[in-house]
Amino acid sequence: MAFSSSSSSPAMQKGIFVSMPVLVLTVSFVAAVFFLLSSSFSSCSCPEALSSSPTDAVEASVGGSGGDVRFEDRISPTQDDIEWVRDLIRSNGLHMQKNELRKGINPRTRDQQLADLIQYKGISHYEGDEANNHTALPCPGELLVEQHHSNYGEPWAGGRDVFEFLAESSSLKPNSRVLEIGCGTLRVGLHFIRYLSPQHFHCLEKDELSLMAALRYELPSQGLLHKRPLIVRGDDMEFSKFGSDTAYDLIYASAVFLHMPDKLVWTGLERLVDRLKPYDGRIFVSHNVKFCSRLGQDKCSQKLASLGLEYLGKQTHDSLLFNHYEIWFGFRRFKT
Numbered sequence: 001m002a003f004s005s006s007s008s009s010p011a012m013q014k015g016i017f018v019s020m021p022v023l024v025l026t027v028s029f030v031a032a033v034f035f036l037l038s039s040s041f042s043s044c045s046c047p048e049a050l051s052s053s054p055t056d057a058v059e060a061s062v063g064g065s066g067g068d069v070r071f072e073d074r075i076s077p078t079q080d081d082i083e084w085v086r087d088l089i090r091s092n093g094l095h096m097q098k099n100e101l102r103k104g105i106n107p108r109t110r111d112q113q114l115a116d117l118i119q120y121k122g123i124s125h126y127e128g129d130e131a132n133n134h135t136a137l138p139c140p141g142e143l144l145v146e147q148h149h150s151n152y153g154e155p156w157a158g159g160r161d162v163f164e165f166l167a168e169s170s171s172l173k174p175n176s177r178v179l180e181i182g183c184g185t186l187r188v189g190l191h192f193i194r195y196l197s198p199q200h201f202h203c204l205e206k207d208e209l210s211l212m213a214a215l216r217y218e219l220p221s222q223g224l225l226h227k228r229p230l231i232v233r234g235d236d237m238e239f240s241k242f243g244s245d246t247a248y249d250l251i252y253a254s255a256v257f258l259h260m261p262d263k264l265v266w267t268g269l270e271r272l273v274d275r276l277k278p279y280d281g282r283i284f285v286s287h288n289v290k291f292c293s294r295l296g297q298d299k300c301s302q303k304l305a306s307l308g309l310e311y312l313g314k315q316t317h318d319s320l321l322f323n324h325y326e327i328w329f330g331f332r333r334f335k336t
Contacts, residue, residue, distance in 0.1 A: 075163075075164050075167045075168050075172075075195070076164045076168060077320070110145045110146070110147050110150070113145040114141050114142060114145045114147070117141045117144060117145065118141055137216060137220050139216050139217055139220075140212070140216070143212070143213050143216060143217040144217070146217075148185045148209070148210070148213040148217075149185075149187075151184075151185065151210075152184075152187060153255075154322075154324060155321070155322060156187055157321050157322070158187070158319060158321075158322075158324065158326075159186075159187035159188040159189075159190065159191060160191055160320065161317060161318075161319045161320060161321075161324075161326060162187075162188045162254055162286075162317075162326060163188055163191035163192060163195075164191075164317070164320075165315075165317035165326060165328065166188075166250060166252055166284055166328075167192070167195065167250075169282065169284070169315065169328075169330070170249060170250040170281075170282045170284075171280075172195075172196075172249060172250060174195060174196055174197050174200075175196075175197050175200070176196065176200065176249035176250065177196075177200045177201075177202070177246060177247065177248050177249055177250075178192050178196060178200065178201050178202065178248065178249065178250045178251075178252075179202045179203070179204070179239075179242070179248045179250070179251045179252075179272075179275070180192070180201070180202070180203045180204075180251075180252055180253070180254075181203075181204050181237075181251070181252070181253040181256055181257075181268070182204070182205055182206075182253055182254070182255075182256035183203035183204075183205050183210075183214070183231065184205060184207065184210045184214070185210045185213040185214050185218060186203075186213075186214045186218045186219070188254060189201060189203055189214070189229070190218060190219075190222055190224065193219075193224050193227045193229050194222070194224060194227070196227070198226065198227045198228050199227070199228045199229070199230060201227070201229040201230070202229065202230045202231075202232075202242050202246070202248075203229065203230070203231045203232070204232055204234050204237075204239065204242075205231065205232075205233060205234075206233065206234060206235035208233070211231065211233055214231060215231065230242060236264075237264055237265075237267050237268030237271060238271075239271055239272065239275065242275075246275060247275065247276070247277045247281070248275055248276055248277065248281060249277055249280070249281050249282070250281065250282050250283075250284070251272055251275070251276055251281075251282070251283045251284075252283065252284040252285070252286075253284075253285050253286065254286045255286050255287055256286075257285050257287075257289070257291055258287050258288055258290065260291075262290075262291040262294060265291040266291065266303070269283075269307055269309065270307055273307050273308050273309060273333055276332075276333045277333070278333045278334070278335065278336045279332065279333065279334065280332075281332065281333055282312075282330055282331070282332055283309070283330070283331040283332070284328045284329065284330050284331075285328070285329045285331075286326060286327060286328050286329075287327060288327075288329075289329045292304070292311075304331070308333055308334060308335035309331050309332070309333060309334070310331065310332050310333075310334045311329070311330075311331055312330035312331060312332055313329075313330060314327060314328070314329050314330075315327075315328050315329075315330060316328070
């Protein structure tokens with residue numbers, strides 16, 4: 001069947017005849033082309049850099065003199081970071097050189113804070129039967145006023161310096177595993193716990209007050225309870241509670257070995273060497289290695305070699321916030 005004009009003109013009689021099947025095919029083809037074109041526009045395979053949101057781009061890398069570095073791999077501040085905070089200090093009219101601070105609105109020493117806390121229990125508090133119903137982890141006043149932050153020969157902020165040096169010197173990643181011998185109140189450990197994956201930070205500590213400060217104040221107040229660090233009380237360099245199959249990327253002792261008998265240090269190293277990853281794993285000891293040097297250079301080297309350890313040398317690291325540097329001695333395991 002065909003459609004034609006009703007006019008009897010010869011010219012019109014020679015017009016175009018369109019059969020129904022052709023018409024249907026034509027309309028279907030046009031619809032298919034339109035669908036394909038619209039689909040291609042809606043799912044444009046643009047370059048990743050253009051299709052990513054500005055937030056994704058910022059989170060992916062940090063520019064500057066240090067090159068592109070992913071945020072999760074960042075440990076130490078870059079020079080751009082330093083200049084940024086300096087500019088912000090200057091733009092707000094704050095001084096950089098005098099290092100003098102006006103006393104606060106209600107200046108008090110830690111002892112005064114503690115006395116007020118004991119006398120007044122803070123500003124608002126519950127009395128009588130209600131007193132103990134609203135505090136999930138009651139904390140001693142001495143910890144609340146952070147007296148334990150003054151238990152070190154250098155400022156509490158120095159813990160960040162130690163973390164930056166050790167993490168970068170050991171090429172740590174969030175999935176690395178770290179053991180600290182003598183983590184104290186977590187002055188350094190907090191930074192490792194925050195950086196590492198859950199349960200990847202282990203610590204051996206003997207002091208009860210330090211452990212109380214770590215578990216009853218530092219971890220809860222820093223929001224790090226979910227990281228589940230494994231903290232064990234002990235003073236005999238016994239590591240069996242950490243499991244037998246853990247291989248550490250970093251083992252370190254900050255100002256600990258110099259307070260221990262040499263024999264106990266060697267016992268600890270003997271027990272630790274099989275827990276350190278061969279070749280890439282690192283042991284770092286701060287301040288001095290008199291436990292080794294007292295034996296004499298040759299005997300010290302021989303004893304280390306008998307354990308499968310190799311001395312890598314001495315390194316120093318400058319503090320970010322105050323005129324101070326750390327001295328560290330590095331070792332690695334050279335046998336599998």
